[in-house]
Amino acid sequence: MNRRFLLPCLLLVLAGGPASARTTIEIFDTAEAVNRACDAGLAAAREAAEDIRQVPIDQAGVDNVLAAWDDLYMAMSDRIGPAYLQAYVHPDQAVRDAGQDCINRTTRLETDLYQNPALFQRVQAVVPDDAADKALQTHLLAEFEDSGVALPDERRQRAKTLLQRIEELGQQFQQNLRENDTVLTFGPDEQRGLPDAFIERVPGDDEGNLRLQMQYPHYFPFMENAADADARERFYRAFNNRGGDANLDILDQLESLRRELAGLYGFDSYAAFATRRRMVGDPSTVHAFLDRVADTLAPLQTAELAQLTRLKAEHTGRDEVTLAPWDKSFYLTRLRESRYDIDAEAMRRHFPMPAMTDWVLHVAEKLYGLRFVSAEVPVWHEDVRYYHVHDRNSDIRLGGLYLDLHPRDGKYGHAAAFGVHGASTRAGRKPTSVLVTNFTRSGLTPDELETYLHEIGHALHGVLSTTRYAMLSGTEVELDFVEAPSQMFQAWSYRLESLQTIPRVCPDCPPVDADLVERMEESRRAGQALFYGRQWLYAQYDMQLAGPAPVDPMTRWRKLESATPLGHVEGTRFPATFGHIAGGYAAGYYGYMWAEALGLDMLSAFDDGLMDPEVGQRFRRTVLARGGERPASELVRDFLGRDTRPDAFFEKLRNAPVKPAP
Template sequence: MNGFASRLICLCCLPLAAAAAPQPRPAVTVFEGAASLNETCETALARARADADEIRAVPEADAGVANVLAAWDRMNIRLEDGIYPAHLQAYVHPDAAVRAAGQDCILAANRLETELFQDVALHRRVAAAAPADAVDRELRRTLLESFEDTGVSLPPARRARAKALLERIEALGQRFQSNLRENDDTLVFPASALAGLPDAYLDRVERREDGGIEVGFDYPEYFPFMAHAEDAAARERYYRAFVNRGGEKNLALLRELTRLRQELAGLYDLPGYAHYATRRRMVGDPATVHRFLIRVDTAVTPLARRQVGTLAALKAERVGRETARLRPWDKDFYLERLRQRRYDIDQEALRRYFPMPQMTDWVLALAADLYDLRFERADVPVWHDSVTYYDVRDAGTGAFLGGLYLDLYPRSGKYGHAAAFSVRSASTRAGRTPISVLVTNFERTGLTHREVETYLHEIGHALHNIVSGTRYSLHSGTQVALDFVEAPSQMLEEWARRPETLARIADVCPRCPPVDRELVERLNAARRLDRPLFYNRQLLYARYDMALAADDPPDPMTAWAALEDATPLGHVPGTQFPGTFSHIAGGYAAGYYGYMWSEALALDMVGAWGDDLMDPAVGRRFRKVVLARGGEVPAADLVRAFLDREPRPNAFFSEVRGERE
């Protein structure tokens, strides 16, 4: 299915014309209350049904590009204008009632999408429409696959069951996400448990009158605590609470999701959900995924076991024993000690090198030079006073390309991870310019080096949408194969690892301590320390995801305990990580492998820049050949066109082994 609800993208209301003039600056609708959101959502759904009626009324013999394919894209645009601002604000709006209304709107849009793609009359008209060129042909293929995946060709009883399953699966995924997002539980640690925590951390968390602290589960609170708190019992308590925060209610949802996805695959006489999902992706089938994961396992697992041994020895030395067992709540703490010992790297201390908001200036300056862009601050309505907005223009022509919102800092009820929401798509046919919203939870004073990578990653997603030059909105930006969508963003993380790019921080922050070549070498060496355990964990996530999508899926918690127990760190009885695994409760089911698959493509594409990541000729070529084409060209063809050869995973496996310089 194309996924009005599953893709983080939304759009605006324009009649389509072959040579429409670009609109003036668009903006995200900011809803003052739930009633306003509900009205906008209902209007958009009603308008989409009317648009579908017009397509359905076209005689099959007259079906063509203008009255069917382009008309469908126009319907998509008009629907997105109402639905995707609501989708965004289900994740970021300060008012819980608005967030809840946004979730209801997402579910209503999903029901409509299923209804449209199960409509036999609409399917016949799309099938009858003769494409005029390759772009039209790709749009037609995309739509026909969405019809098939929604069950239009199934016998009536199976089609009805598919509709019920798809709607229920979407509802369960939204509830799973909401349970995590709306979790406002906190932990209190006494003053006696705070040894080792940096002063800057203690200054930014909630302090209590008795000298203790109160913390929640946002990343800026959890990860620094785990890396620095010397009290192992406190780390264990926080770890258990963090991995159990989804609770039994999310485990129950995951069990039902697993069962329903398996039933959905069975309606198509497919062995399992992995076959249903991967047939539309670069890999093509589950066997290709499993072969890839075996290669990752062979490369990384022996290194991960060796790394656990190194950290366990460090723990034994610190606690004064001959041997010690490394526990999951010890990993980040002793990795941090090892970084400090070997390379004099302290992630928390790095925040003074990467201060906010100067890092925003640096990220945008890099993107401007790399992709020939210009960013201009402007005042527009926003949903929170910490949100900022930029017009994005082509640096050469001055043409307006799109809008970028930055929602960078944590607050109660906000989406707790990092994501780029493509809330409005591009369409040259409609003269339509896109909007992206970058959502993170950064510390206001500054970033760690890992967070610098995250910032670049998410800006990569945002720009993938903003520089789109696709004819149709349904192909805009990140609307590409799931196992390719991360590649342009993962590629951009490399700009956080090179002297020539990090030295440019001095341009936006002359008083910052210099990020010189010697520091960059230490940063990269320290980063390579955690590669074995990082990729071993990614391998675990991917294998678990594929296990739940297998031909005979096991119980989610039983499968997790067995798979995690086989890793170097083992499983901790009483912990329930699957209840927090929002990726596979949502659109990444049978797709988590895509993070590593995409990274293999990303690191291969980085090689095109050679020794100069700021080579503008390569950056502009990447913008034109890959980013601007979105999904109107198959992902494999985009990669081949940019590399001028077949992709190779050599750089990725060097990275996995910690050998890539």
């Protein structure tokens, strides 16, 4: 997603009134309303940009250039932000389509503004008053440079065309996935092993057939529990063909366009162009990190594969078996049930909804010194809930939080946090975030609870921001740091100290005791090497597509996946489903593991007390509140009192338990 006005997983919006007074979102009922808001936002941006352009160079300063640009940003996003969000979540496809069109129009305007030499010169001419001003100036100059403002005219025009086309193709890729309406029918004989609760909550027909869609809440429980291997294979193939040839073609175009864009700046690869703005600095650091991951995981993956293969042999009664990709989740589930007595579906009773929302908010309240106050406000769907977020000690309202937690047709199919207002202490602007997930209504599995904590971590990164400038608010940090606070916060989903507080919000929930937490932890780590091996594969594939040599996306994927322990399944097209690298994570997927290494290192500060509010509020002040006002490495150093190190992450990889099969 675009990292200028519409930041990755961020929406900046306003529902009328002064920005400092509102944290709710304007709701659009029609495509025409989206178009009007988009027109107004684009017009406001053009007008504000013209005012900045008229500033004499020798009078360019913090107030009339830097603060004015931040005002432009806020005025534009106040009107366009709701359209962006509702392109992903609105129940009406016409509204979603209009929002998608607005995103594309906004991208074109952004490129125009950042390619304007007069605006660039005025930002250059500013003498910052302090570090926050300097951070915004540095941020803006990077955006200008990445848009090609300093290139010769012909190359600048080509950069403009490339940037616009890259954004349009990325949005089309996502829309193709979001609007996928494939439905698979599974008869009664193919439902053996599926939990009754799953069968009851998914669509069916009068003949007892299940009608499952390409949604995670349908796919994962089916793959983990369906005893019919042929049925699992059918779902696996369909799920790994979402997007189809259309998205493969888009990925091929994106690879070529990004390489050409990097070449305009003198870089031999898009990876080199992109990583220079991140913590790693260059591709060689990424490759060294990935090589260390691969070396650490190699023997562990082999052992885990052998373990699951033996389990399949016992289950099928055959001596010679091969573990297929659609077998992995099924036999991992059997392993967790038999060895650790952890049945993911049965665990939903320990983590019922909506009680888990109350608990997640309770943890955040205690850790960060907050108070969440439910409020009735206009929403885009009846499932959506809204909360004012207050500082517990002062009772000052910090911002707002929307929760859109359950699946529906046309909704964004993954989990994400959209920042809805960027904070600005200068403008008295309060931050707001929207959390979008696709959880079942009955309850969460341990993995889903971990996802909830991860995504609420993103949302809180936005809501707890107190930056001077909205453009540096929340998750406007280096891309390979943006996941770190969320990766850290996942730990609260599987540690006894936090889980044993569930009765405070859910007295009737089955208890989560030390024995259960230990078994959950062992279960969570089962299959860990294969999981991280898959993450390595995604990151390696991403870096190769962003490398100096042109590659065919499907050919390269087939080669890389074929070399993994489970191999490649002919006829599947996973790259057509890989929305991350079609969007803002191109040459950046490694950031998930990189950020987890940072997150685990930061987690070490809580070793003496996971629910320690003193440490939690120090993290809030030194990391979450600061957004992109300082480099991420400095924020981590402020919090830990030392430079970061990846030891905890690689220790986690090495400790993946592989016990002999019984």
